Amino acid sequence: MRTNIDSISKPALRRMPHYLNYLYEKKNDGVTHISSTVIAEELDLNPVKVRKDLARTGVIGKPKTGFDVDELILNITELLGYNNSHEAVLVGVGQLGRALLSYKGFASYGLNIVVAFDTDESICNRKINGKKVFHLSKIKELVSRLKIRIGVITVPAKNAQDICDLLIESGVLAIWNFAPVHLKVPDNILVQNENMAASLAILSQHLKEKR
Amino acid sequence: MRTNIDSISKPALRRMPHYLNYLYEKKNDGVTHISSTVIAEELDLNPVKVRKDLARTGVIGKPKTGFDVDELILNITELLGYNNSHEAVLVGVGQLGRALLSYKGFASYGLNIVVAFDTDESICNRKINGKKVFHLSKIKELVSRLKIRIGVITVPAKNAQDICDLLIESGVLAIWNFAPVHLKVPDNILVQNENMAASLAILSQHLKEKR
DNA sequence: TAGATTGTTAATCGATTAACAATC
DNA sequence: TAGATTGTTAATCGATTAACAATC
Structure with a gap:
């Protein structure tokens, strides 16, 4: 088996679906960008934890602006394998x-x-x-x-x-x-x-x- | 709220039902005493972890003999609150x-x-x-x-x-x-x-x- | 620019595991 | 007795959180 050096941690993986749900809600409200601080607050998580998790999706945030909601949704969906059923x-x-x-x-x-x-x-x-x-x-x-x-x-x-x-x-x-x-x-x-x-x-x- | 100094850890608590299932199986097979080593092996857990978990139930094991199955069942059932529905x-x-x-x-x-x-x-x-x-x-x-x-x-x-x-x-x-x-x-x-x-x-x- | 927010490095925390003396 | 097994203390590990410089 491949050693998979940067395999995502299990707790982080379990949080991904939560982010995804939340991001869909936000997108629905017309939000296009969101900060890790806000996500952390609303999901009762530590903001650094959220940033590290989001980093794992490959999406890069912009200081002052936060993260692109659509991009996050896309990448988490991909990460979770929700596309290829x-x-x-x-x-x-x-x-x-x-x-x-x-x-x-x-x-x-x-x-x-x-x-x-x-x-x-x-x-x-x-x-x-x-x-x-x-x-x-x-x-x-x-x-x-x-x-x-x-x-x-x-x-x-x-x-x-x-x-x-x-x-x-x-x-x-x-x-x-x-x-x-x-x-x-x-x-x-x-x-x-x-x-x-x-x-x-x-x-x-x-x-x-x-x- | 009471500070509950010796509150059981969440991972340990989640393992308790597994022990209980396993112990019922064993009891059914007529086993009366069992060692943490055996439990660990069969449930793919670390034996020290099992001993620490079992210690939390209040049951005392005997060197060479292991733990009394009935006593464990009783105490875990109690710990999990399966009695008082x-x-x-x-x-x-x-x-x-x-x-x-x-x-x-x-x-x-x-x-x-x-x-x-x-x-x-x-x-x-x-x-x-x-x-x-x-x-x-x-x-x-x-x-x-x-x-x-x-x-x-x-x-x-x-x-x-x-x-x-x-x-x-x-x-x-x-x-x-x-x-x-x-x-x-x-x-x-x-x-x-x-x-x-x-x-x-x-x-x-x-x-x-x-x- | 000033300030919010990111990303990263270091410190902390909790749980697991290793080591080992005590005991039946 | 000898050896298996317990219970505990110490070391390790992984994840979380704190601190902070970089950046828009």
């Missing part, structure tokens, strides 16, 4: 799986779930939000033929590792995992855990500190 | 809102969404997973009467700040925000953002580094 498959068409399949918003994040899989025959061969649900037995064939690189796991915890293995075997390189289990994967595969329990832990802790 | 309201009964309302798993995380709100009359006064949907105009009355402290926001981005203000006005102390906007709140209110776009950014970056 990624196709993905989803496994596990339960409540959550259905919700994700139906969600229209992913398109603007460069994610396109093209097909889904489940073992429940009664769901198979139906369409949800225009996306066909196949029987799990078809997964290897379809994923490799369509050259899919992202797998979304929305199966129960106990099945998640098996599905994960299956996805990797089929050629998937990145996994978005909604099951509350730690998945074992080879070094070159990325697992991004969507961690509702962790979020709730923080909420709960906050309330505990209240009284 | 928190009641919550949800605002915005769209696809995502419905999925969250229908999800049975939150109960075991100590979260109990008791009612939902929407402005769409055609959804109001119906029930989803046994939870009644009320018109938004009822929110203040209900939240304060039921003494709800958590609000879940699943409305479109453009309405999120208004809903947030409304929730806080009604007495909510913590907000779980699924809308892709930065919410402005007073210091004493916690916002926990559930940040799908950020997760996707990391996935996308990984794939970009691939080729």
